[in-house]
Amino acid sequence: MAPIIRMVGLTKRFGGFTAVDRLDLEVEEGEILGLLGPNGAGKTTTILMLATVLKPTEGTVYIGPYDVTKEADKARRLVGVAFQEPKLLWVDSPWSVLNWHAKVCGLPSGERRRRIRWVLEELGIWDVRFKSAHSLSGGTRKRVEVAKILVQRPKIAIFDEPTAQVDVVGKHKIWGMIRELRDEGSTIILATNELHEADVLSQRIAIMHRGKLLVCDEPRRLKDSIPGGDVVEVSFEGGVPEMVTEELRRIPTVVEVSAARQNQVKIYLNRAEEALPRIAELLLRLGLQAKSMRVSEPSLDDVFAHYTGLTIEEAQRR
Amino acid sequence: MRALLAVVERDFRYFLRYRWWIAGMVSMNLADLFIMALVYARMTNPDVVVDYFVFFAPGLTVTAAFAAAFMIGREVNMELRREVTHYMLSLPIERWKLAAGRVISGGIRGVAYVAPLLATTLAITNAYTGRLPTPPELLTVLAVLSSLCLGTSGLSIALALSTKSFEKYVTARSVVYYALFFCSTVFYPLSLVERVFPPLAIPARLNPVSCGADLSRALLLGWAEPTPFMLVDVLLYALVFGLLAASSYARTTRK
Numbered sequence: 001m002a003p004i005i006r007m008v009g010l011t012k013r014f015g016g017f018t019a020v021d022r023l024d025l026e027v028e029e030g031e032i033l034g035l036l037g038p039n040g041a042g043k044t045t046t047i048l049m050l051a052t053v054l055k056p057t058e059g060t061v062y063i064g065p066y067d068v069t070k071e072a073d074k075a076r077r078l079v080g081v082a083f084q085e086p087k088l089l090w091v092d093s094p095w096s097v098l099n100w101h102a103k104v105c106g107l108p109s110g111e112r113r114r115r116i117r118w119v120l121e122e123l124g125i126w127d128v129r130f131k132s133a134h135s136l137s138g139g140t141r142k143r144v145e146v147a148k149i150l151v152q153r154p155k156i157a158i159f160d161e162p163t164a165q166v167d168v169v170g171k172h173k174i175w176g177m178i179r180e181l182r183d184e185g186s187t188i189i190l191a192t193n194e195l196h197e198a199d200v201l202s203q204r205i206a207i208m209h210r211g212k213l214l215v216c217d218e219p220r221r222l223k224d225s226i227p228g229g230d231v232v233e234v235s236f237e238g239g240v241p242e243m244v245t246e247e248l249r250r251i252p253t254v255v256e257v258s259a260a261r262q263n264q265v266k267i268y269l270n271r272a273e274e275a276l277p278r279i280a281e282l283l284l285r286l287g288l289q290a291k292s293m294r295v296s297e298p299s300l301d302d303v304f305a306h307y308t309g310l311t312i313e314e315a316q317r318r
Numbered sequence: 319m320r321a322l323l324a325v326v327e328r329d330f331r332y333f334l335r336y337r338w339w340i341a342g343m344v345s346m347n348l349a350d351l352f353i354m355a356l357v358y359a360r361m362t363n364p365d366v367v368v369d370y371f372v373f374f375a376p377g378l379t380v381t382a383a384f385a386a387a388f389m390i391g392r393e394v395n396m397e398l399r400r401e402v403t404h405y406m407l408s409l410p411i412e413r414w415k416l417a418a419g420r421v422i423s424g425g426i427r428g429v430a431y432v433a434p435l436l437a438t439t440l441a442i443t444n445a446y447t448g449r450l451p452t453p454p455e456l457l458t459v460l461a462v463l464s465s466l467c468l469g470t471s472g473l474s475i476a477l478a479l480s481t482k483s484f485e486k487y488v489t490a491r492s493v494v495y496y497a498l499f500f501c502s503t504v505f506y507p508l509s510l511v512e513r514v515f516p517p518l519a520i521p522a523r524l525n526p527v528s529c530g531a532d533l534s535r536a537l538l539l540g541w542a543e544p545t546p547f548m549l550v551d552v553l554l555y556a557l558v559f560g561l562l563a564a565s566s567y568a569r570t571t572r573k
């Protein structure tokens with residue numbers, strides 16, 4: 001399918017500081033693209049440029065056929081953003097915020113009421129719909145912010161950290177509703193610094209760090225791309241015979257074998273699922289009894305660390 | 319068109335949220351009108367002001383219109399600081415409509431606020447002079463007050479956009495506010511300004527607030543002929559600041 005969003009050398013500088021640095025990235029129509037990166041990576045700034053809120057310093061982004069630097073009014077019509085910081089004034093109630101938002105987006109009044117009720121009920125905030133924002137918890141305000149876009153159902157829906165401050169039940173609800181929106185045909189950009197969120201929701205993940213795009217691919221392939229990213233741990237009843245490690249190293253996808261403890265080896269390899277039968281076969285041939293065998297795949301954190309030398313948590317702290 | 323109306327509706331709703339505050343303001347203004355003016359009417363030199371009470375009533379209406387229309391700037395400034403502006407800019411509305419909507423709503427808020435005061439003023443001037451303005455005169459007063467409100471809304475938004483920090487905004491707001499009122503014919507006639515502080519006579523004459531007050535006086539009281547200059551002055555004020563604010567809202571908010 002053709003890309004519906006095309007960033008071309010997209011750059012934003014604030015004074016001398018480059019917040020977004022020559023981003024080249026395409027988003028396919030109908031996919032959920034995770035924009036993953038630690039705080040300060042430039043996710044929000046990128047989103048604000050897509051939404052025609054900020055002007056690119058250099059480069060541009062095409063929203064559908066429209067160049068945001070030339071036809072911002074038209075580009076904007078295709079996009080809806082649920083912001084990282086809920087944009088509610090203290091005196092607003094969830095109902096009035098959503099009703100006004102839907103009205104500006106051109107929804108007729110019957111449809112408006114129907115959709116707002118449905119979204120508020122799904123997100124469990126129907127009962128507080130007439131309370132003013134200052135009496136609502138952070139998590140509730142965040143839900144209202146997300147609800148705006150779930151009511152609007154724009155062609156391109158952007159969620160900036162949609163579940164920050166939201167409890168586990170709420171998180172799963174929101175994820176489900178984002179998927180539903182995608183299934184109806186919307187294209188979704190999901191900015192997050194939560195690995196799990198990006199992993200479970202996205203078809204593709206773009207990893208950003210210090211304004212730059214490090215890599216963009218399917219989560220599965222990102223993980224596979226780390227040499228020796230998969231780990232198989234085998235524990236034995238007794239000690240580990242020397243020749244086992246030698247033999248294991250000969251399996252094609254194995255990158256490294258180390259004796260972690262006296263009676264355990266750690267095998268670093270790619271595509272563990274393909275190598276497992278061969279490992280089992282080898283052990284059988286050598287007459288070795290394995291006590292346990294555990295496979296773990298790399299996390300996105302490992303992917304991030306592979307590209308930056310830092311875990312996301314370390315990067316957040318910088 | 320619907321989007322523009324929605325923008326105006328939003329601003330008007332926030333205006334109504336302040337209804338108790340507004341009620342307070344209206345009653346304070348009315349108390350000012352009754353008490354202060356009654357006192358002044360006894361103190362002031364009849365050479366200067368024939369009857370200060372009647373003189374002051376239309377001036378107060380203009381003051382109220384100005385104050386109410388000026389409030390929108392405070393909100394625009396707050397939105398800018400809290401980045402609610404990001405939300406406004408991301409909405410599927412053409413930029414010029416959003417910008418025009420904000421300026422127009424400021425104006426409408428001023429007119430809505432001033433309507434009850436204008437009615438009171440009419441009752442007072444009628445009681446004192448026995449005169450009621452003709453429908454065209456009344457319409458002209460409304461048009462003048464609307465223009466004044468529109469220009470003031472624009473002025474306050476332009477001010478709000480050019481001073482991002484709240485402290486600077488508040489300072490700028492007070493300076494503009496006092497300059498415009500001190501140097502005007504709202505509280506005293508031009509002849510007094512000319513006598514007491516001649517250098518201020520020209521700014522006071524050009525000041526749209528003066529023109530608004532003098533036009534209202536002329537039309538409501540029938541004391542003087544309204545001059546075309548005053549009308550043009552107020553209309554120009556609305557046009558210049560309305561456009562300035564709308565264009566700077568559309569331009570400067572998207573950095």
Ligand SMILES: Nc1ncnc2c1ncn2[C@@H]1O[C@H](COP(=O)(O)OP(=O)(O)O)[C@@H](O)[C@H]1O
Pocket residue numbers: 014017018019037038039040041042043044045046
């Ligand atoms: N208006 C601004 N002025 C100056 N610096 C900014 C501004 N907005 C963002 N930044 C900086 O740009 C960097 C990227 O910020 P942001 O896009 O919010 O990252 P993220 O959303 O990934 O956490 C940060 O270092 C932030 O401090």
Ligand SMILES: [Mg+2]
Pocket residue numbers: 040043044045084160
């Ligand atoms: Mg962010």
